[in-house]
Amino acid sequence: MVRFNAVSETRVVDPKFAPGFKVMFSDGGSLDALNELLKEPVPINRFRPNCSILVKGCEPFSEDLWKELKINMFKFQGVKLCSRCKKKNKLETKFAVLVFLFVLIFENGKPFSKTVNKVPTINQENGIAGSEPNETLKEFRSDKVLRPNKKQQGKVYFGQNLVCQESLTEGKGKTISVGDCVYVFSKASSLAEAIA
Numbered sequence: 001m002v003r004f005n006a007v008s009e010t011r012v013v014d015p016k017f018a019p020g021f022k023v024m025f026s027d028g029g030s031l032d033a034l035n036e037l038l039k040e041p042v043p044i045n046r047f048r049p050n051c052s053i054l055v056k057g058c059e060p061f062s063e064d065l066w067k068e069l070k071i072n073m074f075k076f077q078g079v080k081l082c083s084r085c086k087k088k089n090k091l092e093t094k095f096a097v098l099v100f101l102f103v104l105i106f107e108n109g110k111p112f113s114k115t116v117n118k119v120p121t122i123n124q125e126n127g128i129a130g131s132e133p134n135e136t137l138k139e140f141r142s143d144k145v146l147r148p149n150k151k152q153q154g155k156v157y158f159g160q161n162l163v164c165q166e167s168l169t170e171g172k173g174k175t176i177s178v179g180d181c182v183y184v185f186s187k188a189s190s191l192a193e194a195i196a
Helices: 026-038 091-108 113-117 134-141 191-195
Strands: 023-027 052-055 066-071 074-084 156-164 182-187
Touching: 023 026, 023 074, 026 052, 026 134, 026 156, 113 191, 134 156
Parallel strands: 023 052
Antiparallel strands: 023 156, 066 074, 066 182, 074 156
């Protein structure tokens, strides 16, 4: 699986493995709130192995509504909440892990979104798949709970998908570092708007 260099706090990222959005943004309070409900806490790497920005000091899931924000010199747009795939049976889980590993090893194309969204249930240290944290998220972060009056798709949500508003050439040489402030300029009016 993907490893994070704890010494340098960096990891080389190949953005072609991102399923639609390059950045997943989450508040540390959201992860803490989830971990309080789990038998075994999970690290943030269970949610997005390509690029994750974790913020501390906000109410849990406050990032759900953030639509425009700035970190260091980068402006981001919150596109929608990051959905996770539905529960799969053991055969589908094994297949998803094999496909994910095949794509990572051979770099033979873009992984399926459902495969990448299965990552939260895979222990990044040993590659063993389980049902958590998706099962717990289903109890309080599902479309059934967050938008009960809309068509149900069996999705669970954790984090916000972001798009950087600067082009790659404009952003060259700029970095986001631990300790950078996050400025929120606009918010969605409701969770239904944020999920859409």
